[in-house]
Amino acid sequence: MYAAQNSYSAIAIGVSAGGFEALAQLLPAFPKDFDLPIFITQHQLMDADRNGFIAKYYSQRCNLPVHEAYHGTQIKAGHIYHSVSGYHLQIESNGSLTLSVAPPLNHAIPSIDILFESAVEYYQSGLVGVVLTGQNTDGAVGISTIKAYGGLTIVQDPDGAEARSMPDAAIAATQIDAILPLDEIGPFLAKLSNRESP
Amino acid sequence: MSAQDKVTSVPDLDLEVLEIHLLLTAIEQRYGYDFFNYAMSSLKRRVRNIQCDENLSSISELVPKILHDPQMFDRFLVEMSVTVTRMFRNPQIFKRIKESLLPKLHTYPRIKIWHAGCATGEEVYSMAILLAEADLLKKTHIYATDYNNQSLAIAEKGIYPLEKMQDFSKNYLAAGGQCSFADYYHAKYEHAVMASILSKNITFAHHNLMRDQSFGEMNIIFCRNVLIYFDQILQDKVLTMMRDSLIHRGYLVLGDRETISFTGISESFTEIEPRSRIYQKQPEISGF
Structure with missing residues (x-):
């Protein structure tokens, strides 16, 4: 297993159709003392979740605090940051979160590629990229970039996914390190541990 | 590899x-x-x-x-x-403006509104429509500024692709529009031309928030999805300038996911309701 040999700095997860249930299953797997920050870009409709229900919902079910991603937030280890409707989520070079209303990429705002590509520039080989269920090809370019930087790449097994086109596209784009069914991804990620940020 | x-x-x-x-x-x-x-x-x-x-x-x-x-x-x-914008973007915010802010503006003899970073102008016309329906447009002057002259030229013309009107119309209704959105433009080939009655009191001007000074005495300033492109230093500078450009108890309207909580001037404003993104300028606390 890759996890046994290496340690990592951050996890970035991209998810679309079927994502709410997938994350509700995956996120509770992280233990209370998990010491990496986790970023999630989930496709959402414009003006969805204006009351911040999603972050509250996951927070109640997880051992780690879950936040909506606000511009300027300083990233903390062991915290989960969830994208918000209508904005791309990016990791800034000073270790904070940045939002953007640049045009949609792959018809998506937030776009998973934009999260992955900005995160890998900051964490480089310390980044773990995860593509889950989705009816799109967003994330495929980004996960290839993570691979090119030497990061760890994980994709949900398309066979069990609610929507398989996003995992399929990611697998076609690069040599993925681990293709796992959803129920094994959480425990796999939970074993990864911290190393110094760049 | x-x-x-x-x-x-x-x-x-x-x-x-x-x-x-x-x-x-x-x-x-x-x-x-x-x-x-x-x-x-x-x-x-x-x-x-x-x-x-x-x-x-x-x-x-x-x-x-x-x-x-x-x-x-x-x-x-x-x-x-280049930005994603539309008329009545985040209609809930415009609805709140219509319900909570416009009734207060009736008491002023003249109203000044500044759209800072207006891009291609969709929100400027949105606001003009709300003001017209509240019978406030006649006594209002709107300043619409941007540092991109090409965007500003589009804003000034007020011509948008006709295909967008359905989406804009939906947002207009969600924002509490009282008439038919189609009353505010006329179709010309593939385009929708905004009614000239809306732009009569709008001044479109080049203004660079990174460099230029304030316009004074505004009742409302819109600065939506602009601050997210600035670092902390520039955010503080621009927000200070906005505060100084507002009248006593004037309003600052930010983007749907923007907040002044992490900035140096958070004490100068109170959000009118949590998550409303509408901030009211507070009186300065003078020392002895």
């Missing part, structure tokens, strides 16, 4: 930092636009878009092009300010 492949397939990030610094220096010294306080991840992404479109093998190749060709600089400005 071999080790060699890895080296060639990812950019040299340290070198890129230097290249971007050279580019921003060239822009500042040649054109007077200071992008050094721009959020780096957004800036980089946009510079790479230009690099890709222009078929350049490195960011630094853009430097001589920008220095010698003002049109290439315009191209840069357009790329930097």
Whole structure:
């Protein structure tokens, strides 16, 4: 297993159709003392979740605090940051979160590629990229970039996914390190541990 | 993938930092636009878009092009300010403005509103429509500013693709519009031309938040999805300027996911309701 040999700095997860249930299953797997920050870009409709229900919902079910991603937030280890409707989520070079209303990429705002590509520039080989269920090809370019930087790449097994086109596209784009069914991804990620940020 | 492949397939990030610094220096010294306080991840992404479109093998190749060709600089400005906007974007915010702010504006003999970073003007016309329906437009002057002259020209013309009107109309109703959105434009071929009654009291002007001074005495300032492109230093500077441009108890309207909580002037404002993104200027607490 890759996890046994290496340690990592951050996890970035991209998810679309079927994502709410997938994350509700995956996120509770992280233990209370998990010491990496986790970023999630989930496709959402414009003006969805204006009351911040999603972050509250996951927070109640997880051992780690879950936040909506606000511009300027300083990233903390062991915290989960969830994208918000209508904005791309990016990791800034000073270790904070940045939002953007640049045009949609792959018809998506937030776009998973934009999260992955900005995160890998900051964490480089310390980044773990995860593509889950989705009816799109967003994330495929980004996960290839993570691979090119030497990061760890994980994709949900398309066979069990609610929507398989996003995992399929990611697998076609690069040599993925681990293709796992959803129920094994959480425990796999939970074993990864911290190393110094760049 | 071999080790060699890895080296060639990812950019040299340290070198890129230097290249971007050279580019921003060239822009500042040649054109007077200071992008050094721009959020780096957004800036980089946009510079790479230009690099890709222009078929350049490195960011630094853009430097001589920008220095010698003002049109290439315009191209840069357009790329930097390209944005997703629509009429009544986040209709809930406009609904709140209509219900909570407009009734208070009736008491003023004259009203001044500033849309800072108005881009292609969709929200300027949205606000003009709300003011018209509240019978306030006649005594209002709207200043719509942006640093991108191309966007500003579109805003001033008030001509938008006809295909967008269905979406705009839906937002108009969600914002509490009282009439039919179709009353506010006329269709001309593939375009919708906004009614001239809306733009009579609007001044469109070039203004660069990174450099220029305030307009005074505003009742409301819109600054939506602009601050997210600035670093903390520039955010504080711009917000201070906005505070000083507002009248006593004037309002600042931010983007749907923007907040002043993490900034240096959070004490000067109170959000009228949590998550409303509408901030009211508070009286200054004077010391002894």
